[in-house]
Amino acid sequence: xxxxxxxxxxxxxxxxxxxxxxxxxxxxxxxxxxxxxxxxxxxxxxxxxxxxxxxxxxxxxxxxxxxxxxxxxxxxxxxxxxxxxxxxxxxxxxxxxxxxxxxxxxxxxxxxxxxxxxxxxxxxxxxxxxxxxxxxxxxxxxxxxxxxxxxxxxxxxxxxxxxxxxxxxxxxxxxxxxxxxxxxxxxxxxxxxxxxxxxxxxxxxxxxxxxxxxxxxxxxxxxxxxxxxxxxxxxxxxxxxxxxxxxxxxxxxxxxxxxxxxxxxxxxxxxxxxxxxxxxxxxxxxxxxxxxxxxxxxxxxxxxxxxxxxxxxxxxxxxxxxxxxxxxxxxxxxxxxxxxxxxxxxxxxxxxxxxxxxxxxxxxxxxxxxxxxxxxxxxxxxxxxxxxxx
Ligand code: RFL
Ligand code: PHB
Numbered sequence: 001x002x003x004x005x006x007x008x009x010x011x012x013x014x015x016x017x018x019x020x021x022x023x024x025x026x027x028x029x030x031x032x033x034x035x036x037x038x039x040x041x042x043x044x045x046x047x048x049x050x051x052x053x054x055x056x057x058x059x060x061x062x063x064x065x066x067x068x069x070x071x072x073x074x075x076x077x078x079x080x081x082x083x084x085x086x087x088x089x090x091x092x093x094x095x096x097x098x099x100x101x102x103x104x105x106x107x108x109x110x111x112x113x114x115x116x117x118x119x120x121x122x123x124x125x126x127x128x129x130x131x132x133x134x135x136x137x138x139x140x141x142x143x144x145x146x147x148x149x150x151x152x153x154x155x156x157x158x159x160x161x162x163x164x165x166x167x168x169x170x171x172x173x174x175x176x177x178x179x180x181x182x183x184x185x186x187x188x189x190x191x192x193x194x195x196x197x198x199x200x201x202x203x204x205x206x207x208x209x210x211x212x213x214x215x216x217x218x219x220x221x222x223x224x225x226x227x228x229x230x231x232x233x234x235x236x237x238x239x240x241x242x243x244x245x246x247x248x249x250x251x252x253x254x255x256x257x258x259x260x261x262x263x264x265x266x267x268x269x270x271x272x273x274x275x276x277x278x279x280x281x282x283x284x285x286x287x288x289x290x291x292x293x294x295x296x297x298x299x300x301x302x303x304x305x306x307x308x309x310x311x312x313x314x315x316x317x318x319x320x321x322x323x324x325x326x327x328x329x330x331x332x333x334x335x336x337x338x339x340x341x342x343x344x345x346x347x348x349x350x351x352x353x354x355x356x357x358x359x360x361x362x363x364x365x366x367x368x369x370x371x372x373x374x375x376x377x378x379x380x381x382x383x384x385x386x387x388x389x390x
Contacts, residue, residue, distance in 0.1 A: 001149070002152065004028060004153050005028040006152045007155075007156045009285075012302055013158040019060070019112060022116055030121070031127055033124055042103065045102040046100070046214060046220055047296035049303075053098050065098065071096050074087045075198050077202075080368075081248045092379075124141040127164045128164060133279040160287055161287070165281060176273050178269065181268035183353075184224075184265045185293060187222045187266065191217055191261070192217075194211065194219045200247065200251060209221070223239065231265055275329040276329040276333060277329040284305045286298065291340055292344070295385065301336055309328055346381075
């Protein structure tokens with residue numbers, strides 16, 4: 001088989017890139033190691049920047065997002081029993097974010113690809129990208145016990161943190177930057193109305209908590225937990241008790257609880273590889289970088305990578321120039337590092353670190369106090385939260 005671009009990974013970055021290529025008439029094939037049902041069962045991000053929404057619109061997949069998504073003009077930081085609202089709209093001169101689940105976005109992208117007759121090869125085993133350092137890149141895999149090979153012009157490694165693309169790069173050609181945080185997030189989904197009409201990021205002596213949502217009747221809540229914790233250790237009752245204790249009383253008292261239908265623990269890490277291009281293979285999204293979810297940046301960075309890569313691929317095929325492809329890695333990384341910095345700083349500001357000590361604790365309190373009293377500090381937070389320009 002031959003195509004122009006093989007996309008490894010059918011997550012949001014692979015599907016979005018595939019749709020933008022298809023819309024431009026550029027043949028592409030997506031290969032994923034799991035099946036559609038599995039992909040649609042993953043619960044992840046919930047906050048989309050305007051740039052991400054714009055890219056989804058450009059792909060022609062934004063109809064349901066605009067109908068069902070919840071535009072948010074601000075969010076609350078709570079600490080010391082009080083609320084401090086970050087007024088995103090006011091502080092950024094009219095920008096907001098959209099709350100819409102990654103699972104729903106992925107469903108919209110898959111349905112659109114199916115309608116267009118785009119190829120996705122699910123349940124592919126042993127996916128290996130090769131030949132990308134020369135002129136004959138190709139991807140091999142096994143499907144139903146038969147080895148297959150797809151030759152192409154370019155490979156897009158959209159296969160997430162545990163994917164095959166990054167692993168195929170020779171060790172000496174890639175540099176890794178990593179920070180592991182000493183805690184995780186325990187998250188639940190429950191069909192109860194959100195405790196607040198906007199997100200609440202809570203700093204509390206018992207640990208961080210986040211109140212988010214998927215709709216007016218579905219809440220997504222998180223509490224900072226120990227890396228040794230297992231989901232089985234957290235009954236729904238224990239979760240609700242802990243969440244309530246980490247919120248100011250006026251929120252805790254009105255919180256509606258109910259049975260959860262999803263519960264999982266995610267470790268927190270910051271991770272970046274440089275460069276993001278290796279000959280004719282490009283790394284995109286989580287394959288190249290991971291951020292802790294505190295700044296809601298993971299999915300949005302995957303989208304900005306796609307933005308830079310599609311620009312390069314369109315220029316290659318339509319204008320016979322490789323200037324934008326050559327600039328891909330540097331342009332993407334420049335935005336990635338700013339989001340890595342922001343996610344790290346929000347994580348540092350809001351969580352309890354086991355080894356912080358009194359000095360670290362005082363610095364955190366001073367930082368929160370500064371945020372509440374300085375429009376400049378709040379503006380910097382808002383500007384990063386809504387997403388820096390592409
Ligand atoms: P994805 O979504 O991980 O998709 C990668 C796809 O590649 C496939 N794959 C392979 N295919 C072929 N061969 C292989 N060897 C393969 N290995 C993997 C996978 O099956 C999958 O279909 O990466 P992508 O597209 O770059 O998208 C990135 C986002 O998914 C990610 O940044 C965010 O979800 C991160 N993230 C969160 N971000 C937020 O902004 N807010 C959140 O609340 C949030 N929660 C999360 C998260 C990521 C999590 N992970 C990765 C465990 C919670 C979790 C649990
Ligand atoms: C979510 O809704 O899952 C969510 C929202 C904001 C974050 C992280 C996760 O910062």
